[in-house]
Amino acid sequence: MATLRETALAFEPKQTLNIADLDKVPVDIQLYEGSGTDAEGKPFNYKYAKLNGKEYRVPPSVIEEIQTILKLKPTVQVVKVTKSGSGLATRYKVNPSD
Numbered sequence: 298m299a300t301l302r303e304t305a306l307a308f309e310p311k312q313t314l315n316i317a318d319l320d321k322v323p324v325d326i327q328l329y330e331g332s333g334t335d336a337e338g339k340p341f342n343y344k345y346a347k348l349n350g351k352e353y354r355v356p357p358s359v360i361e362e363i364q365t366i367l368k369l370k371p372t373v374q375v376v377k378v379t380k381s382g383s384g385l386a387t388r389y390k391v392n393p394s395d
Contacts, residue, residue, distance in 0.1 A: 314353045317380035321394050324376060362391035
């Protein structure tokens with residue numbers, strides 16, 4: 298049994314990771330469905346990818362940009378997602394990274 302000290306030192310608060318936190322994202326990565334509640338307690342659904350034992354949320358705008366890229370260049374295997382802004386002003390940019 299661990300002590301309170303040991304537990305506190307090893308504690309990592311739960312945080313929502315985002316696909317933009319990754320250096321590269323393979324376009325063939327498996328997506329999963331998740332659900333949660335927002336700050337107002339309202340339920341919402343989201344998509345996420347699992348990589349290296351961690352979950353990364355994938356916003357719909359990122360999926361839409363990847364769709365556009367794949368229509369123009371179907372052979373793309375890897376993309377880079379960048380994020381700017383925060384909250385409702387968050388914007389994502391997706392670039393092929395082959």
